[in-house]
Amino acid sequence: MQIDVDIHPGTPDVAALFPYLPEHWRDMSVMRGITDLHSANYPDMTPLAARPDWRPPKGRPGTSASLIASQCLEPFGTNVGILNPLFPVQTFYADDLAQAFASALNDWTRAEFLDRDVRFRGSIVVSLENVEMAVEEIDRCAADTRFVQVLVLAGTARLLGRRTYWPIYEACVRHGLSLGIHAGQDFRNAPTALGWPSYYLEDYVAHAQSFQYQLTSLFCEGVFNRYPTLKVVMLESGWTWVPALLWRIAKYWGGLRFEVPWTDRSPEEVVRDQLRFSLTPIDGPDTDQLRRVIDHIGSDQVILFSTDYPHNQFDGIDVFPTAFDATLRKIISDDAPRAAYPRLGSLT
Amino acid sequence: MARHVVAAAADFPPGTRRLITINDRAVVVFNVKGEYFGLYNKCPHNGGSLVQGVLTGLLQSANPGNYTYTKQGEIIRCPWHGWEFDIRTGQSFCRAIRAKARPLPVRVEPGSDIVEGPYKAETVEVRVENDYVVVEA
Amino acid sequence: MNTPTGIWDGDIHPYLRSATDLDPWLPKQWIEHQRNYGSLRQTPLVNGSAYHKSQPNAGRRDAYPPEGGVQGSSVSFLREQLLDAHNIGWGILNPLVASQGVRNLDHSAALCRAINHWQAEIWVDAEPRLRASIVVPYEDPETSAAEIRHWAGDNRFAQVLLLSRTSFLPGNRRYWPIYEAAAEANIPVGIHAFGNSGWPVSSSGWSSFYMEEMIGHAQTSQAGLTSLVIEGVFERWPTLKLVLVESGFTWAPSLMGRLDKHWKTLKSEVPHLKLSPSEYIRRNVWWTSQPMDEPENRRYLADIFNWLGWDRIMFSSDYPHWDFDDPSRVIMFPATHEQKHAFFTGNAQAVYGSR
Numbered sequence: 001m002q003i004d005v006d007i008h009p010g011t012p013d014v015a016a017l018f019p020y021l022p023e024h025w026r027d028m029s030v031m032r033g034i035t036d037l038h039s040a041n042y043p044d045m046t047p048l049a050a051r052p053d054w055r056p057p058k059g060r061p062g063t064s065a066s067l068i069a070s071q072c073l074e075p076f077g078t079n080v081g082i083l084n085p086l087f088p089v090q091t092f093y094a095d096d097l098a099q100a101f102a103s104a105l106n107d108w109t110r111a112e113f114l115d116r117d118v119r120f121r122g123s124i125v126v127s128l129e130n131v132e133m134a135v136e137e138i139d140r141c142a143a144d145t146r147f148v149q150v151l152v153l154a155g156t157a158r159l160l161g162r163r164t165y166w167p168i169y170e171a172c173v174r175h176g177l178s179l180g181i182h183a184g185q186d187f188r189n190a191p192t193a194l195g196w197p198s199y200y201l202e203d204y205v206a207h208a209q210s211f212q213y214q215l216t217s218l219f220c221e222g223v224f225n226r227y228p229t230l231k232v233v234m235l236e237s238g239w240t241w242v243p244a245l246l247w248r249i250a251k252y253w254g255g256l257r258f259e260v261p262w263t264d265r266s267p268e269e270v271v272r273d274q275l276r277f278s279l280t281p282i283d284g285p286d287t288d289q290l291r292r293v294i295d296h297i298g299s300d301q302v303i304l305f306s307t308d309y310p311h312n313q314f315d316g317i318d319v320f321p322t323a324f325d326a327t328l329r330k331i332i333s334d335d336a337p338r339a340a341y342p343r344l345g346s347l348t
Numbered sequence: 349m350a351r352h353v354v355a356a357a358a359d360f361p362p363g364t365r366r367l368i369t370i371n372d373r374a375v376v377v378f379n380v381k382g383e384y385f386g387l388y389n390k391c392p393h394n395g396g397s398l399v400q401g402v403l404t405g406l407l408q409s410a411n412p413g414n415y416t417y418t419k420q421g422e423i424i425r426c427p428w429h430g431w432e433f434d435i436r437t438g439q440s441f442c443r444a445i446r447a448k449a450r451p452l453p454v455r456v457e458p459g460s461d462i463v464e465g466p467y468k469a470e471t472v473e474v475r476v477e478n479d480y481v482v483v484e485a
Numbered sequence: 486m487n488t489p490t491g492i493w494d495g496d497i498h499p500y501l502r503s504a505t506d507l508d509p510w511l512p513k514q515w516i517e518h519q520r521n522y523g524s525l526r527q528t529p530l531v532n533g534s535a536y537h538k539s540q541p542n543a544g545r546r547d548a549y550p551p552e553g554g555v556q557g558s559s560v561s562f563l564r565e566q567l568l569d570a571h572n573i574g575w576g577i578l579n580p581l582v583a584s585q586g587v588r589n590l591d592h593s594a595a596l597c598r599a600i601n602h603w604q605a606e607i608w609v610d611a612e613p614r615l616r617a618s619i620v621v622p623y624e625d626p627e628t629s630a631a632e633i634r635h636w637a638g639d640n641r642f643a644q645v646l647l648l649s650r651t652s653f654l655p656g657n658r659r660y661w662p663i664y665e666a667a668a669e670a671n672i673p674v675g676i677h678a679f680g681n682s683g684w685p686v687s688s689s690g691w692s693s694f695y696m697e698e699m700i701g702h703a704q705t706s707q708a709g710l711t712s713l714v715i716e717g718v719f720e721r722w723p724t725l726k727l728v729l730v731e732s733g734f735t736w737a738p739s740l741m742g743r744l745d746k747h748w749k750t751l752k753s754e755v756p757h758l759k760l761s762p763s764e765y766i767r768r769n770v771w772w773t774s775q776p777m778d779e780p781e782n783r784r785y786l787a788d789i790f791n792w793l794g795w796d797r798i799m800f801s802s803d804y805p806h807w808d809f810d811d812p813s814r815v816i817m818f819p820a821t822h823e824q825k826h827a828f829f830t831g832n833a834q835a836v837y838g839s840r
Contacts, residue, residue: 225412
C-alpha cells in the first residue's frame with residue numbers, strides 16, 4: 001500500500017467556501033470585496049507553486065478530486081492521500097472571522113474531496129488566534145474519522161511547545177489525531193528571526209529554520225513527555241537538517257537539563273518515538289549522502305512518503321532518492337505512514 | 349587498595365571540600381552536612397575539574413510545571429559544561445550523558461587505625477581519640 | 486590525542502575588569518552618559534540578557550583570575566589558563582562587551598572605538614599571540630565603514646566583528662558599506678552569535694528557555710548565511726572572507742543542499758547570482774568549530790567534515806565561556822595528520838593570513 005501524506009487541494013477563491021460559511025460571513029465577504037486569499041507562502045505563479053504538467057491553463061492547480069486523483073494518486077500508485085489545504089485562513093486576525101473561515105475550509109475539504117473519493121483523508125485546519133475555538137473546531141470535525149490530523153503552520157505567533165497551545169494537543173490525543181506542522185508562516189512574526197528577507201527564495205529556505213525552532217520548543221517544553229502518544233508530523237519541512245539539530249539539542253541538554261527537568265528521553269529517542277518528516281522536498285543532491293543522513297537520524301521509520309503535489313519539487317514519478325533501497329521505500333510508503341497516523345491504522 | 353588520609357575530621361567541616369592526589373590522580377572529597385563523599389576529580393565528559401564546580405540540589409519533574417527539589421548540596425555541577433553528578437554515587441542525571449563520575453568510598457576512621465598518609469602517626473598532634481577522614485583507593 | 490603545536494584559536498572573549506576600563510579612550514561626555522543611562526540595547530534589561538545564563542557571566546567557574554575580576558578580564562590569567570595550557574600560538578579576540586547594537590548610535594560608535602583601543606593596547610600589545618577584531622556600530626553602516634578604514638592598516642586587528650542578531654538580515658543592502666570597507670581592506674568579516682536584533686529570537690516568537698536560545702543560534706546563523714548568499718554579497722565582493730563564529734557548522738551541508746535545490750527552481754527571482762549558493766559558500770565562507778556537536782557515534786562528525794570540507798572549519802575554544810571546547814577533546818574520531826593540521830592551524834592561516 002502507498003500513502004501520500006502531503007497533497008495540497010487548491011481552493012480557487014473565497015466564493016468556493018460560500019456554501020460552508022454562515023450567511024452573514026458570506027454577505028460581509030461580498031460587501032467588503034474579500035474575493036480571494038492569495039498566500040504569500042505560495043504566490044501562485046512562482047516556478048515552485050506548481051509543476052508545469054500540474055498547472056492548469058487557468059486558475060489554481062488541484063481544485064477538484066478527480067484532477068488530484070488523475071495527476072497525483074494514479075501515476076504514483078497511491079492508495080491513500082492526505083490533503084493539507086494551504087488556503088491561508090490563518091491570516092485573519094479577528095478570532096471569529098478566522099474560525100469561520102477555518103471551519104468553512106474544513107467543510108469544503110469534506111464535501112469536495114473526502115465525499116467524492118474514498119482514497120482521500122483530511123486535515124483539520126485551525127487558527128491559533130483563539131485556542132478554545134480551535135479545540136471546538138477539532139472536536140467538531142473529529143467525529144468524521146476521515147480527518148486524520150490537525151494542521152498548523154511552522155511559523156506561528158508563539159512557539160508550538162508553549163503551554164498555551166496544549167489544549168490542542170490534548171484534543172489530538174483524545175481523538176487519535178496526529179499533529180501536522182506544515183511549511184509556511186501565519187505571519188504573526190517575520191519569516192526569520194532577523195526580520196524580513198528580500199527574496200521569496202529566502203522565505204522558502206527559511207521554513208527549515210522555523211521547523212528547527214519548533215522541534216526544539218516541543219522538546220524543551222515537554223510536549224512529548226506530557227503527550228507520549230502524540231504523533232507530530234513535519235510536512236514539506238525537508239529532513240536533512242534533522243541530525244545536526246538533534247546533536248545540538250543533546251549537547252546543551254547535558255548542561256542545561258535543570259531548565260527542562262521533565263525531559264526524560266534524548267532528542268534522538270523522542271524523534272524515533274514521536275516525530276516524523278514527509279519525504280518531499282529532498283534537500284540534497286541525489287547521492288549516498290542522503291542514505292547516510294538516515295543513519296545519522298538513527299531510525300529508518302521517520303520518513304513518510306509524499307509528493308507535495310502540486311509543488312514543483314521533482315520531475316516525473318521518481319520521488320525517492322536513488323540510494324533508498326526497496327525495503328526502505330516500502331517502510332516510507334506504507335508502514336511508517338500507518339504508524340504515524342493512528343486513524344489510518346485500520347487500513348487494508 | 350590502600351587507605352589515604354585526607355585530613356582530620358575536625359579540620360574538615362561541613363560545606364567544605366579538599367583536593368588530594370592518590371596514585372597520581374586527583375580526588376575531590378566533600379563534607380556534606382557531616383557526611384563525606386569522594387569522586388575522582390576529572391569530569392567524565394571533557395575532563396573539567398570537579399572540585400571547582402558548584403554544589404546544588406537535584407531538580408526533577410514528573411510533569412512540565414511541577415518541580416521536586418531533593419539532594420540539596422549533594423549534586424556537583426562541573427565548572428565547565430555544568431554536567432550534574434550525584435556525589436554519593438557518581439550518577440549523572442541526563443540521558444545525554446552516558447558516563448558516570450567515579451566515586452570513591454570515604455570513611456571516617458578512628459586515629460588508631462591509621463597506617464599511612466600526610467599525617468604521620470608519629471606527629472605530636474596525633475591523638476588516639478581523634479577521628480581522621482580516610483579515603484580508600 | 487596529542488594537541489599539535491601552535492594552535493590557532495578562532496574565538497576568545499576578553500572582558501572588562503571594571504566599568505572604568507574604557508575611560509582612557511572615551512570622551513567625558515560618554516563617560517557621564519554611560520553612568521547615567523547605561524548602554525541601552527534592544528533588550529528588557531539594562532545589563533545582561535533576559536535569557537539568564539546557566540552560570541554567572543556564562544563563564545567557566547574555574548576561570549576567575551586569582552587577582553580578582555570576572556572570567557576573561559586578566560591578560561596574565563588568560564595567558565596561563567588558555568594560551569600556555571593549550572598550546573595556542575595565535576588567537577583572535579571577539580569582545581562581547583556592550584557596544585555594537587547599542588541603540589544610541591553615537592554612543593555605540595564611541596564605545597566601539599574605545600573597545601578597539603582597549604583590545605589593541607591592553608591585550609594585543611601585551612601578548613603577541615593575540616589579535617583583535619574591529620568592533621563596529623553595525624546599525625550605522627557608514628560609521629562602521631569609517632571605523633574599519635581607521636584600523637585597516639593596523640596588523641593588531643585580524644578581522645571585522647559583527648554579531649549575528651542584527652536588526653535586519655546581514656545580507657541586506659543597508660549593511661553593504663561594511664562589506665565594501667572590509668573587502669577593500671582585505672580583512673575578513675567574522676559574524677559571532679548573539680546581539681539583540683529587536684525581533685524575537687525565533688521565527689515563531691520568543692523562546693521560553695536559555696537552552697532554546699543557545700540552540701537557536703544555529704538557526705539564526707542559517708538565516709544570516711542565506712541572506713548573505715542570496716542578496717549577492719559574495720557576488721558583489723568575490724574576495725570577501727566571511728567567518729561564522731560560534732554558530733555551529735554541522736547544519737551547513739544540509740543548508741547548502743536546500744539552498745541549491747530551491748535556487749534551481751527559483752533562479753528567475755535572483756538573476757544577479759552567477760554561481761550556485763553552495764559554490765559561493767565554498768569559496769567565501771568558513772566556520773569556527775565551537776560548540777562541537779557530540780553525536781553518540783563520533784564518526785558522524787567525520788561525515789560532516791568530509792561533506793563540508795576539511796578546509797572550511799577552524800578550531801575555536803570560546804574561552805572563558807562555560808560551553809568552551811578543549812582542543813585535546815574536540816576531534817574524537819579518526820582524522821589524518823593533514824586534516825588535523827588544517828583544522829587547528831592551516832585554515833585559520835589561510836583566512837587570516839599575514840595578520
